[in-house]
Amino acid sequence: MPSPASSSKPGRAKGISPVVVAALLGTVLFVVALLSVKVGSTGVRGLRQSFQGVLSLAGLTAPLEEPHQTIVALRFYRVLVTIAVGAALSLSGGLLQGVFRNSLASPSILGVSAGASVGASVAILLVGGYASTLVMERTSGFAPLLVTGCGLAGALITAFLVMVLASRGGRTSLTSLVLVGIAVNTFLAGLIAAIQSLTLPRIEVSRAIFAWTFGTLEDRSGEHALLAWGALLVSTAVIPFVARELDLFVGGEEDAAALGVRTQRVKLLSVVAASLAAAGAVSVAGQISFVGLVVPHLLRLAVGPSHRRLLPLCLLGGPVFLLGADYLQRTFLQEYTLQPGILMSLLGGPFFLFLLVRYRHQVRGF
């Protein structure tokens, strides 16, 4: 059965020039980032004031008067974190779709995000909880590392579990992928619910974990930004070593091996990088679904299926999608603003259904 990643009618190789798409996304990202630093629930700051506030964070100018400096700093970190989270989730999706040779793979559908959440929840239990807004306790210096580390372990274990369960002879069928994803997601959701239920008496831990499942981009700090960017940069570093290889995977792993591709290494690198990116994103922003599914798919429609174009563009497309959606809802919904995890589920759920309907001829056994 050909997978949608490889045989979809849209996404012809030629598509729009990737340079044009990159320039367009880069411009939109710059503008939205600028607007996001200027605008927030505490009103609008001038462009010059916002710039000065950001520059002072790097020690280049004097800080603004309080509370303006704090407000600009919080917005700036929020933007930084959102960019990293959007990029990480869509890169993660792009890598997983390449490895599974299936455009319905994504960190949330395969349960990788939920795995990271379980790992992070366990770490929160060990640390004794964050404040309810998920701001990491600065006093416990190892807490961020522990949460990311446990998140990564959870993501990796889940990714490999799904890969083993859903693959047969190196080939992953769409049906088994979705079914295994459902089963694993259900089990992991049960685990998170169990942890929440058991920690109900410890309200700060319980609230921290509860808030986690919605995803949040509020009150992000420099540490959050560092963590998310660190995980993203490490994951990004694998792109040159897997992109061409994943293109050769389309004909089958055996075919790629015959051409000289070290298939096991490519699979391992891709899955570890995808898990690290997802774990980094989840550990600073909680569970945000569907970015990893939607963004690579839209980009594939624009520039074609080559991973050498797709993966780098995920780094721009993800932030534009997440930051743009977040900015739009904060501008238009104001006090009714939703947590990003909820917003993405509301947008991504119907999109996933659209994909399932579109590829329904391949999910007959579903």
Place this chain on the structure above:
Amino acid sequence: MSLLSTSGVEFSYPGGVRAVNGVSLDVHAGELLVVLGPNGSGKSTLLKLLGGLLMPDRGDVRWRGDPLSGFSIRERAHKVAVVPQALQALPIVSVRRFVEGGRYSHLGFWRQITPADREVVERTLDQADIADLGERMLDELSGGQRQRALIARALAQESDLMLIDEPTNSLDPEHQISVFQLIAELCQGSHAAVVVTHDLNLASQFATKIALLRDGQVAAYGTADEVLSEAALEPVYGSQLRYGRWEGPGGGDTRPFVIPWVD
């Protein structure tokens, strides 16, 4: 010295079915070795063992005397190119990009295609007679053109030996012949090919040597005259084959032909 040799190669799939059972073969430079045999006789498995895509349970596969398993995956791709019967899914790429895939094992650290690689790709497109199809999408090609694209990609690996699995499946007779002509042209000098096929008559016309497999073992090995005989084929294919000889132009070079026929 032979390019590739196997001695006593055995291979079983998980579950215990022994697909290849003690095969010893030599492939020499300039040779076009055709592997014949009924369905399930182990032809495709043998091809994968020769290409290093499967590791034998017993026996060994040697490249110019050295164990093939001793080479890295990339080194192996420089020596042996495998043309599969079909790809699991067709990449949505142009023929030129597809053939570039054959250069993978030659690429440097950053996996960039160099002008030298592009030259090789253009040359192989030309050799496979699909130079005018370079910008066509792979899924728009006819069966025969697609087979040529697969062969062009293998040629781009610049290996000495090509292992080709049923290249004429679902092709009309004209394209069957043209694909075999192309393969025969490629088996010059230091180059050789091993071709798995069901077509006894194409084997008769183009093979320099034929290996006939039955139940994972070599039932007969030799020239077309030696293997395409009733004595060799009947134990393998049964009695519903009829045998004859075809006189080439001028009547000098006669070849055996075999047709399935029920009286």
